[in-house]
Amino acid sequence: MLERIRIVLIGTSHPGNIGGAARAMHNMGLADLALVAPRCEALTADTVSRASGADALVHDARSVETLEEAVADCTLVVGASARSRTLPWPMVTPRALGERLPEELSSSENRVALVFGREDSGLTNAELQRCHAHVHIPTNPDFSSLNLAAAVQVLAYECRLAWLEHGEPPQEASDAPTLASHEELEHYFTHLERALIAIGFHDPAQPRQLMARLRRFTLRARPERMELNILRGILSSTEKLAHPERPATGERAAHD
Ligand code: SAH
Numbered sequence: 001m002l003e004r005i006r007i008v009l010i011g012t013s014h015p016g017n018i019g020g021a022a023r024a025m026h027n028m029g030l031a032d033l034a035l036v037a038p039r040c041e042a043l044t045a046d047t048v049s050r051a052s053g054a055d056a057l058v059h060d061a062r063s064v065e066t067l068e069e070a071v072a073d074c075t076l077v078v079g080a081s082a083r084s085r086t087l088p089w090p091m092v093t094p095r096a097l098g099e100r101l102p103e104e105l106s107s108s109e110n111r112v113a114l115v116f117g118r119e120d121s122g123l124t125n126a127e128l129q130r131c132h133a134h135v136h137i138p139t140n141p142d143f144s145s146l147n148l149a150a151a152v153q154v155l156a157y158e159c160r161l162a163w164l165e166h167g168e169p170p171q172e173a174s175d176a177p178t179l180a181s182h183e184e185l186e187h188y189f190t191h192l193e194r195a196l197i198a199i200g201f202h203d204p205a206q207p208r209q210l211m212a213r214l215r216r217f218t219l220r221a222r223p224e225r226m227e228l229n230i231l232r233g234i235l236s237s238t239e240k241l242a243h244p245e246r247p248a249t250g251e252r253a254a255h256d
Contacts, residue, residue: 001105001163004112006032007152008070010127011118013039018058019050020149021116026054028156029163033061034070039118050149067115067127072183074113076104079123079131080155082145086125087212090133090220097135098158106169107176114155119148129212130182132219177224188228189215195235198242 007025012018012035022033035042042063048055064070071077078097092100104112115131117123122145128134137146137154146154180188193211196202202210223231239246 001102001169002029002159003031004105004108004110005030005101005159006034006071006074006111006113007156008034008036008067008113008115009038009148009152010036010067010115010123011039012148013119014046014148015040015042015044016046016050017119017148018042018061019047019052019055020147021152022047022051022054022057022061024149024153024156026051026057027153028160030156030159031057031060033057034113035061035063036067036070037065038063067130068182068186071113071115071130072181073111074182075110075179076112076133077115077131077182078112079115079117079128079134080151081117081128081134081136082122082139082151084136085128085134087129087209087216089128089131089216092133092135094135094137094155094158097133097155098162101159101162102166102169106171107178108171109178113182114152116148116151125212129215130186132222177226180223180225180228184225184228185218185223188218188232191232191235195239195242198239 007021007030009018009021018035018038018040025031025033042061043055043058047058051058062070078092101112104110114135115123115127117127135155137151139146189211192214193202193204196210197204
């Protein structure tokens with residue numbers, strides 16, 4: 001189970017924090033680290049020193065440009081946030097997150113990503129809106145922001161605690177429904193926005209949080225791959241009705 005939990009660090013600016021996060025992960029038995037557009041060199045003397053022997057995780061880390069790339073294959077993406085945001089999102093406590101993992105990971109197809117933000121500004125609203133849920137580590141409200149590696153430590157500990165308590169999840173039968181991956185969900189949201197523009201329902205110049213609300217609704221539902229394909233089929237037919245003269249794009253044709 002632990003090998004299918006990925007820690008994603010976005011825009012980290014201190015190599016020491018990358019090393020500290022690697023140490024926290026290795027202590028708790030996690031190994032899958034992804035760095036999204038780090039704002040520092042990932043492997044420096046500081047990294048190695050703070051990693052205290054866990055720098056192999058940084059050597060093996062995948063470095064990518066976008067959050068989408070880092071979590072494309074994940075079926076549950078949870079963003080760690082020190083602050084509450086304007087559009088409330090489903091929240092989970094660190095303990096409840098851990099307890100949810102054995103079931104989430106009972107299908108070997110499923111992967112979980114825990115996403116952490118920048119030391120100075122955290123995660124952007126756009127990044128948080130790409131997550132199924134947010135997790136807040138309860139802290140002193142007057143001083144709520146933990147050091148990045150400390151935040152990784154707390155959540156990695158909850159993962160380990162749940163694993164120790166529940167053991168390896170029993171693997172579900174292979175005919176269990178496949179959940180949509182992050183990548184499939186993002187393709188769906190792109191398609192949804194295009195169709196809503198085509199029928200005049202959505203004006204990108206006056207978004208009024210429409211797409212954010214539709215994202216929250218869809219992500220809360222945890223759609224299966226098959227259900228998302230049905231929705232995409234409906235969108236393709238809607239687009240065809242709205243603009244019969246427009247040829248289907250490659251992407252559209254694949255889902256007609
Ligand atoms: N100054 C930033 C916080 C940066 S701390 C802000 O105000 O948002 C770096 C990252 O550690 C955060 O983006 C978040 O992912 C994680 N983190 C820090 N404190 C946390 C907390 N109390 N709960 C959950 N995540 C936290």
